[in-house]
């Protein structure tokens with residue numbers, strides 16, 4: 001049974017999305033990906049740190065041949081975007097001609113995925129799509145086509161299931177929102 005509230009640093013968070021709902025959103029995303037990428041051997045590019053749980057649970061539901069690699073970028077301090085997306089670990093794989101699917105835990109302002117699309121797009125992949133567990137449409141600051149969204153949420157700061165508040169909360173199985 002999930003805790004109804006958690007306290008991380010100076011903030012309290014209330015239960016928002018239980019693990020069962022998260023996993024059913026992920027299964028629906030995987031079903032679509034399995035149909036769309038049947039013979040394309042997609043390369044999933046998981047964006048660390050936040051996407052590690054989403055990537056693991058999504059890949060368990062992906063049944064088509066595929067590969068996965070990881071990039072590490074960061075832009076958030078406290079609960080807001082710095083606007084500067086810093087690449088901390090790049091992608092070593094040859095991606096020319098590959099079908100890429102960027103895996104994100106959340107698309108908020110869109111700064112991170114826009115930067116990633118720029119960084120990866122110049123390396124001539126055959127295609128790039130975005131799969132995100134959560135998206136905050138009210139916060140998007142870019143014209144962005146997110147093909148695979150698990151769930152749209154309002155503009156509330158959320159933690160758990162990989163998402164953190166200043167480093168804490170990533171280990172929670174459920175997602176909580178600030179109260």
Ligand SMILES: O=P(O)(O)OC[C@H]1O[C@H](OP(=O)(O)OP(=O)(O)O)[C@H](O)[C@@H]1O
Pocket residue numbers: 047048049050051073074075076077081104105106107108109110111112113164
């Ligand atoms: O759409 P945006 O406004 O760019 O926000 C989304 C990004 O912010 C978070 O990462 P963060 O930079 O906090 O790094 P982390 O994954 O290590 O927590 C999250 O994991 C996304 O990558």
Ligand code: HPA
Pocket residue numbers: 076106108156157158159163164165
């Ligand atoms: O709501 C959020 N929570 C945690 N990390 C984030 N990065 C962007 N938005 C969020």
